[in-house]
Amino acid sequence: MRSQESRWTPALFLGPAVFLLFMLMVYPSLDTIRLSFMDRLAENYVGLDNYEYALTSTRMKEAFRNNLLWLFVFTIGTVVLGLLIATLADRVRYESFAKAIIFMPMAISFVGAGVIWKFVYDLKPTGNPLQPNPQIGVLNAILVSIDPDDTLGDAIAWLRDEGAPVERGDVLDAIVAVETEAIQEAVAEGDLTQERAGELLDKLPDRARKYVEGELPPREEEWQALGQWPRVSIDAINQALATMPEGSGRAICNAIPYACALRIERIEEDAIDDAVDAGTLTPEQASDLEDDLRSMALAYVKDGTRPGVEGLQTFDQWDEIIAGVNEINVRAVNSSLDTGVEPVDWIRRSGINNLALITVGVWIWTGFCMVVLSAALKGIPAELLEAARVDGANEFQVFFQVIIPQLMPTLTVVTTTMVITVLKVFDIVYVMTAGNFGTEVIANRMYLEMYGGNREFGRASAIAVVLMLAIVPMLVYNVIQFRRQEARR
Amino acid sequence: MRKSLVVVLAVVFVLGLAPGALSAQDDDCVISFLTVWSGEDELPNWESMVQPFVEETGCTIEVESTRDIVPVLTTRVEAGNPPDIAGVPSFGAIRTFLEQGEVVPLDFLDMDRMAEQFGEVWLELGTYDGTLYGVFPRAALKSLVWYSPPAFEAAGYEVPTTWDEMLDLCETIFDDGAACFSIGLESGPASGWPATDWIEDIMLRTNDLETYDAWVSHDIAWTSDEVTRAWEAFGEIVGDEDYLYGGSSGTLSTNFGEAPCPLFTDPPGAYLHRQASFIQSFIQDCPGGEDLVPGEDFDFFLFPSIDEEYGTPGLGAADLFVMFNDNDNSRALIEFLSQPEALAGWLEGGGSGIATNNEFPLDQYPDVLSARAAELLQQVDSFRFDGSDLMPGDVNQAFWTGTLNFVQNPSDLPQILETIEATASEAYVD
Numbered sequence: 001m002r003s004q005e006s007r008w009t010p011a012l013f014l015g016p017a018v019f020l021l022f023m024l025m026v027y028p029s030l031d032t033i034r035l036s037f038m039d040r041l042a043e044n045y046v047g048l049d050n051y052e053y054a055l056t057s058t059r060m061k062e063a064f065r066n067n068l069l070w071l072f073v074f075t076i077g078t079v080v081l082g083l084l085i086a087t088l089a090d091r092v093r094y095e096s097f098a099k100a101i102i103f104m105p106m107a108i109s110f111v112g113a114g115v116i117w118k119f120v121y122d123l124k125p126t127g128n129p130l131q132p133n134p135q136i137g138v139l140n141a142i143l144v145s146i147d148p149d150d151t152l153g154d155a156i157a158w159l160r161d162e163g164a165p166v167e168r169g170d171v172l173d174a175i176v177a178v179e180t181e182a183i184q185e186a187v188a189e190g191d192l193t194q195e196r197a198g199e200l201l202d203k204l205p206d207r208a209r210k211y212v213e214g215e216l217p218p219r220e221e222e223w224q225a226l227g228q229w230p231r232v233s234i235d236a237i238n239q240a241l242a243t244m245p246e247g248s249g250r251a252i253c254n255a256i257p258y259a260c261a262l263r264i265e266r267i268e269e270d271a272i273d274d275a276v277d278a279g280t281l282t283p284e285q286a287s288d289l290e291d292d293l294r295s296m297a298l299a300y301v302k303d304g305t306r307p308g309v310e311g312l313q314t315f316d317q318w319d320e321i322i323a324g325v326n327e328i329n330v331r332a333v334n335s336s337l338d339t340g341v342e343p344v345d346w347i348r349r350s351g352i353n354n355l356a357l358i359t360v361g362v363w364i365w366t367g368f369c370m371v372v373l374s375a376a377l378k379g380i381p382a383e384l385l386e387a388a389r390v391d392g393a394n395e396f397q398v399f400f401q402v403i404i405p406q407l408m409p410t411l412t413v414v415t416t417t418m419v420i421t422v423l424k425v426f427d428i429v430y431v432m433t434a435g436n437f438g439t440e441v442i443a444n445r446m447y448l449e450m451y452g453g454n455r456e457f458g459r460a461s462a463i464a465v466v467l468m469l470a471i472v473p474m475l476v477y478n479v480i481q482f483r484r485q486e487a488r489r
Numbered sequence: 490m491r492k493s494l495v496v497v498l499a500v501v502f503v504l505g506l507a508p509g510a511l512s513a514q515d516d517d518c519v520i521s522f523l524t525v526w527s528g529e530d531e532l533p534n535w536e537s538m539v540q541p542f543v544e545e546t547g548c549t550i551e552v553e554s555t556r557d558i559v560p561v562l563t564t565r566v567e568a569g570n571p572p573d574i575a576g577v578p579s580f581g582a583i584r585t586f587l588e589q590g591e592v593v594p595l596d597f598l599d600m601d602r603m604a605e606q607f608g609e610v611w612l613e614l615g616t617y618d619g620t621l622y623g624v625f626p627r628a629a630l631k632s633l634v635w636y637s638p639p640a641f642e643a644a645g646y647e648v649p650t651t652w653d654e655m656l657d658l659c660e661t662i663f664d665d666g667a668a669c670f671s672i673g674l675e676s677g678p679a680s681g682w683p684a685t686d687w688i689e690d691i692m693l694r695t696n697d698l699e700t701y702d703a704w705v706s707h708d709i710a711w712t713s714d715e716v717t718r719a720w721e722a723f724g725e726i727v728g729d730e731d732y733l734y735g736g737s738s739g740t741l742s743t744n745f746g747e748a749p750c751p752l753f754t755d756p757p758g759a760y761l762h763r764q765a766s767f768i769q770s771f772i773q774d775c776p777g778g779e780d781l782v783p784g785e786d787f788d789f790f791l792f793p794s795i796d797e798e799y800g801t802p803g804l805g806a807a808d809l810f811v812m813f814n815d816n817d818n819s820r821a822l823i824e825f826l827s828q829p830e831a832l833a834g835w836l837e838g839g840g841s842g843i844a845t846n847n848e849f850p851l852d853q854y855p856d857v858l859s860a861r862a863a864e865l866l867q868q869v870d871s872f873r874f875d876g877s878d879l880m881p882g883d884v885n886q887a888f889w890t891g892t893l894n895f896v897q898n899p900s901d902l903p904q905i906l907e908t909i910e911a912t913a914s915e916a917y918v919d
Contacts, residue, residue, distance in 0.1 A: 450560075
């Protein structure tokens with residue numbers, strides 16, 4: 001009886017685990033390997049075709065390259081930061097609080113983290129200096145607030161420096177006039193109450209002044225003619241410019257270079273078109289010239305740089321054109337003022353976007369590394385550190401020559417765990433960029449092959465197998481390390 | 490001790506099996522329906538549409554919604570547990586299921602009635618290999634350019650009737666300090682699809698219909714002159730940072746649903762927005778949008794003609810309903826969806842759409858714009874289905890990605906088209 005029970009007991013305890021392991025791990029893995037040698041719908045064997053795709057196609061190459069970047073930056077980032085925080089937190093009174101904060105992101109799913117960071121990285125169209133747009137992404141909001149754009153007020157000041165008789169008051173008066181009229185109209189039509197109109201009119205001079213200083217009134221205030229403010233302002237400036245003597249264009253161009261570049265562009269384009277009609281320029285030459293026309297004109301207006309190409313039709317007249325400029329428009333002012341810090345498209349600009357995604361991963365996993373390393377840190381006998389200090393070691397020596405060697409087994413396990421984690425990275429990429437803009441990773445490619453619409457069983461399986469082959473050595477190494485560590489205890 | 494454990498395990502086991510066991514025995518009429526519509530947007534419209542059916546038959550329609558319909562459908566079909574009915578964007582998405590005979594043919598419908606009530610184009614679109622597999626009660630017209638008539642009036646702009654007029658207008662708008670088009674390509678994993686609509690509309694306006702069809706079925710290459718020209722024409726707008734609200738980075742980062750909003754700010758950030766008829770509800774979700782009156786504060790014109798020879802064709806999409814389980818209840822629902830009155834409930838529920846059934850009365854449309862879109866759909870010189878939806882999933886995906894790369898770097902066009910061509914040359918093989 002006894003012996004029989006002891007024979008069945010292990011089976012009873014192991015049975016469910018083995019069964020589940022077989023059903024959920026072994027069988028699917030074996031089937032995946034089988035499928036990886038079959039065609040799209042798993043109907044015929046195709047040999048190594050899928051592996052050829054998984055290892056040599058351009059999309060997979062991009063994925064491998066990015067996974068490699070993830071591998072280094074993510075692993076080093078999480079382990080080094082985790083170690084740093086664990087060591088530093090060990091020495092402060094609010095240790096558990098600090099560690100709780102760092103560990104918190106672990107409680108958030110990858111998808112959730114992706115969504116959160118998508119907001120952090122968010123980019124809204126910037127608008128232009130006369131009609132700016134707020135950024136709701138934290139990072140870009142900070143960036144944009146560092147250095148405010150040049151304002152309409154600055155443009156007015158530049159024009160005055162150049163001797164143009166522009167009074168800031170004229171611009172303010174023009175805005176106040178058009179807005180007052182619009183508000184009164186709205187009251188007459190019953191769109192605004194008398195009371196509300198009075199409040200708005202009281203605020204109007206102040207709002208107009210702020211507008212000239214580069215601040216749009218808040219959206220919720222019911223300005224009636226806000227859309228006309230830029231044009232009215234420019235009209236007021238143009239009235240002043242019209243009183244300048246003929247040939248004062250140069251002064252205007254110094255303040256608002258675009259006003260003149262645009263004028264040159266317009267005239268030169270017409271001349272080029274005429275030249276094409278007359279047969280002196282080929283359409284290709286013309287389109288090449290027109291592509292760079294604006295930048296050439298702008299360079300000439302700003303600092304007299306002569307265009308480095310042949311074929312311009314009116315170049316000898318450019319000085320004349322500049323001198324003849326007698327007005328500016330909204331576009332020219334916007335373009336000339338566009339000098340603030342540009343917000344960055346963190347998850348789409350190549351060169352930044354992969355690092356931006358990796359940051360999200362590091363944000364989540366640093367907590368894990370910190371907790372494991374912190375536990376190991378606490379396990380280092382205090383007398384060891386004492387002894388080192390008594391022997392005259394400074395804190396750096398203690399850290400690098402005592403603590404690190406003591407932590408080595410744990411560090412290895414943490415590092416390999418991070419490597420395994422990072423090789424499988426998927427959610428962050430799928431949620432934030434879906435692998436577009438050069439952020440493809442292996443697991444995302446696998447998902448898209450399978451579910452992107454064509455049901456590529458074979459290819460997806462082959463990619464899965466490749467991924468598994470990359471991970472298994474790390475896994476084995478991890479287990480061996482873990483056993484060694486246990487044995488040492 | 491041990492006994493109680495066994496009891497607990499047994500209870501857990503039975504509970505786990507119970508729902509499946511119960512529903513298998515159930516005689517009640519339950520139809521499972523898989524869709525991309527969700528609670529916040531169009532699902533209530535669907536519920537309002539099938540209300541008469543539910544009342545009449547007493548059936549329950551069990552809705553499962555997912556944004557990722559192809560993966561879910563794939564998993565369920567592979568597991569032998571497909572939904573009774575699925576609403577899919579097109580045959581392109583379910584091509585594999587059709588190939589494998591997993592979709593039920595609709596041969597129980599009265600084909601004479603169908604031929605009478607539906608335009609040939611709709612039947613053709615629901616047909617695979619000579620057999621009708623899907624019904625389309627609702628269509629959307631995509632070739633629309635939205636604008637704000639009051640903003641146009643204030644700025645003195647005229648509605649353009651040709652592509653060149655539209656480019657001239659863009660130049661004028663730019664001179665006045667605003668952007669011409671507001672385009673938003675962000676749409677999660679499907680980012681880029683609004684741009685594919687642009688290119689399809691341009692393809693239709695720069696080529697004959699045969700060429701368009703050949704492009705969709707990959708009988709002409711992505712690297713061919715015809716396709717390249719269409720992309721280049723698109724580049725005349727998106728290649729010019731100045732014409733785009735927020736430039737190319739703004740275009741890439743703006744969600745398609747928020748893209749029309751800059752048209753309705755004061756001052757307008759942009760003046761034009763090209764999007765299908767469904768965008769109306771998104772416009773009314775913009776800040777201050779609930780006060781906008783359709784037809785007065787916002788309106789649309791047909792995407793202008795580029796080459797007179799090809800006129801102004803209409804590009805559209807439609808909801809395709811297909812059946813995965815053949816039973817009387819599912820048949821009854823499909824039958825209901827093919828009737829002229831099917832769309833009425835959808836529109837009453839506040840949804841937008843155009844009936845594909847010719848016998849649907851024009852005066853049943855809830856607002857002027859829907860009725861006008863329906864009228865336009867009948868007036869267009871010709872009609873074609875959204876091409877990217879008809880392409881194999883891989884190609885559609887590559888097309889989306891390609892447009893994103895194009896907006897980011899227009900000068901990469903040759904490589905972008907080669908990449909899509911490489912995907913296409915494999916995907917169309919079988």
